[in-house]
Amino acid sequence: MKQTGLRSTINTKWLTSVLAFMFSVLSITVFAVEPSLQDFNHFQTGFPLTGAHLNVECGSCHVGGIFKGTPRNCAGCHALGARVVATPMPTNHLVTSDPCESCHTSTATFIGTRYNHSAALPGLCSTCHNGRIATGKPFSHSSGLRLADTCDKCHRTFAWVPATFDHVGITPGTCAAQCHNGILATGRPASHTTMLKATSTCDTCHHFTAWHPTFYNHAAVIPGSCLTCHNGSTASGKPASHTGARAFMTCDSCHNTLGWIPAQYNHIGVLPGSCLSCHAAQRPTSHTPRGYFGSCDVCHAIGAQWTFNHAQQQGKHLCNNCHSHHYNSTPCDNCHSVSGWGGH
Helix, strand or coil, X not given: CHHHHHHHHHHHHHHHHHHHHHHHHHHHHHHHHHHHHHCCCHHHHCCCCCHHHHHCCHHHHXXXXXXXXXCCCHHHCCCCCCCCCCCCCCCCCCCCCCCHHHCCCCCCCCCCCCCCHHHCCCCCHHHCXXXXXXXXXXXXXXXXXXXXXXXXXXXXXXXXXXCCCCCCCCCCCCHHHHCCCCCCCCCCCHHHHHHCCCCCCHHHCCECCECCCCCCCHHXXXXXXXXXXXXXXXXXXXXXXXXXXXXXXXXXXXXXXCEXXXXXXXXXXXXXXXXXXXXXXXXXXXXXXXXXXXXHHHCCCCCCCCCCCXXXXXXXXXXXXXXXXXXXXXXXXXXXXXXXXXXX
């Protein structure tokens, strides 16, 4: 009895000692390891913890304490059925086989995605932008493109708007036939119908960079046919205040195609003495010599300073028609010569 009790006491003391020793070893191990975990630089693994990854528990990624083979790519964790439980791609996400980081460049949030189009080939936008993989052409846009046109014909990779159409290669004169018919693209408004001839095309007046400012290419216009358009209805015509033009004269008798002003009349072929048929309204009331109503070209020459040819009046005693400041009825040339007042 005594020997059995002694053995029991010895075993109890031995077990207690062993447990105490193991506890001390474990305590030393824990306190020895814990500081090293706190000071561990995760950047050395090739996967720096940034954004939302900073606050994730280690065991969320290193499941079961297994460090080796932990995924480094997004889809290795953010996918349904993955060993690591992380937010997966939702079911309403656009269908794509590209890596997550192609669009989700921030590890802090999934919001604010942006795709890097640097590797995208021109003309192949609809490979992704087909309404399934990525946003495609909306239904309201269906009538705005020709079948042969690609997205990047109008749009740029940084945004859908503003959109600009590259008109390089467009055949002149086909603006309305191909696009600008009011259905495929902006066409001629109803208020514009009287401003064009039936044979005119958009690029007759407009440039492909913008509707305004407009210009008209007069290269093919037949001389003397200005009034075909410039009649005040089809295009700007002669205003009511316009002076100096006779009924048979055309716009290009004075004006050129660069603008209404400056205007210059070609007097070649004008009959001498017929100036007043045009210039009747242009002689001012203060015109001198007073009382003379002869033809303009007696004194005025085309494009030169005015002068009077007195030699033609020699001996005709007509001086007083102009030089009426003498208060007598004696003709000036009784005393004066046409070369000057002196020497009489």
